[in-house]
Amino acid sequence: MAYNRRRNDRVRFEFGYRARMIAIDATWQRECLLEDISQTGARLVVDGSIEGLGLAEFFLVLARLGTAHRRCKLEWIKGDEIGVSFLQEHQRPKDRLGRRPSAGDAASSPD
Numbered sequence: 001m002a003y004n005r006r007r008n009d010r011v012r013f014e015f016g017y018r019a020r021m022i023a024i025d026a027t028w029q030r031e032c033l034l035e036d037i038s039q040t041g042a043r044l045v046v047d048g049s050i051e052g053l054g055l056a057e058f059f060l061v062l063a064r065l066g067t068a069h070r071r072c073k074l075e076w077i078k079g080d081e082i083g084v085s086f087l088q089e090h091q092r093p094k095d096r097l098g099r100r101p102s103a104g105d106a107a108s109s110p111d
Helices: none
Strands: 010-021 029-037 042-046 058-061 070-076 081-086
Touching: 010 042, 042 070
Parallel strands: none
Antiparallel strands: 010 029, 010 058, 029 042, 042 081, 058 070, 070 081
């Protein structure tokens, strides 16, 4: 019996969902089939060879126009299948009082 380490429920696609993997620096891209997905990761079947690709981090584009995408981190490889986890957006650093600066804040020095 296999141990399931997943923390979130997965949505499985019976026939897969066509998507595209694109390098962070756009030096490579591959078509793939999204087999299942959760809030934290996905399982993909990659079209073509993945040998020599920088798979440590890449974008998974879910919509043809690129408007729906996730930044991914490679977790495992098994033949032409890969498992990825989704990376969260980086939050802006807090100031010394623990507040996050807003977009309109200007850096100024006290009088």
